[in-house]
Amino acid sequence: MFTFKPAGLAREHGISAQAVRNYERDGFLPPAQRTPSGYRIYTEVHAAALRAYLALIPAYGHSTAGRIMGALTVGDVDGALTAVDHGHYQLLRDRETLEAVREAVDDLTAEPDATPDRAARTIGELARRLRVTPATVRNWEGAGILVPARDPATGYRVYRATDVRDAELAHLLRRGGYPLERIATVVQQVRTAGGTARLSSALDDWQRKLTEQGRAMLDAATRLSAYLGLIEPG
Template sequence: MRTLRPADLAREHGLSTQAVRNYERSGFLPPADRTDTGYRIYTEVHASALHAYLALVPAHGYPAAGRIMAALNQDDLDRALGIIDSGHGRLIRDRETLDAVRQAVDHLTAEARPDHRTGPLTIGELARRLRVTPATLRNWEDAGIVVPERDPATGYRVFRANDVRDAELAHLLRRGRYPLEHIATVVRQVRTAGGTEALATALGGWQRKLTAQGLAMLTSAARLSAYLDLRNR
């Protein structure tokens, strides 16, 4: 098997030779043999390991990619596969969340109705509007779904326009039997985007990111398989 210098591996991927050494030191590459003078001797196995690690990064992120390669290089295949399985599970949940957000935004747009009130709602007023109990709204608050302010004079909860929007979104998703943890994730996405209209325009970008990650997972799986085949020859 032909030998390679650290510079050979680094040049192919636009890395520094120190980065290659750091990857080996961290366990992302198998240990290299040394010459009598102490220089590292890399082989095609190391090149394949580097290909696999770099393919894992966009698929699973830097921390998980490192853990996967370290597990493989410690001959702990099951641990590596478990980390990979967890990544696929998160991608599935992200896709489910995206679907839930898209459906919720569609429902909110379809069911939107003007509200001529100029001030915030009390917990009782919002409960009557949604036809739920105040205890339900308090449960949603505990789950981080709604974050009402408190009236400084009375200490009572006050639900402003964004809080009402979040509560309506939660109500729609609860009717779809989504768990509170899932709903909290959806609502955070709405808040981050700045509202349902802004979120609707961001869904396409979110979908593209998930698609890119899924394709990266396919590529990384092929690179990992090639590395394992070469290493086990």
């Protein structure tokens, strides 16, 4: 079996030898044997583990990639595969959310009027428009979905046309069963895009990112399978 020094493993990926040692320290690579003088000896197993870990990062993120490799290091194959399953489920939910946003945007009212005070509403008026309770609207505000201004004279919430748009989008997604934290992320993307008229390009960019993540998952699966083939008995 071939053996490697840390620098040898690092060179393939353009990382530092210290990074390899850190990955071993954190449990992302199996423990290395040592020479009598204390130098680490890495093998093909470590090389496969490093390839798998680095492929997992763009597919699942640093945290999940670390959990997957950490589980394998202690022999918990089912735990590692469960983390992989959760990652695939999350990607599916993101795809469903994207599709829901595309459909919801088509049902929203026209773009808000450029005049700031046009169509301003109270919380009661907004709640009646959506046929929800004022408490529901306040919950959306608490989740960061709505960010209404305050009337300087009364201190009451004032919902502008952009707030009405965000509330309608939240209402549509809530009816679709999406949790508040996910809805808050979507609404923020609408705000960042500058409204529904400019949202199409943002959604296309989101779609591209999901496609890239899906392809990264395929690559990670290949690397992970190769590593499992080296460490599983039989």
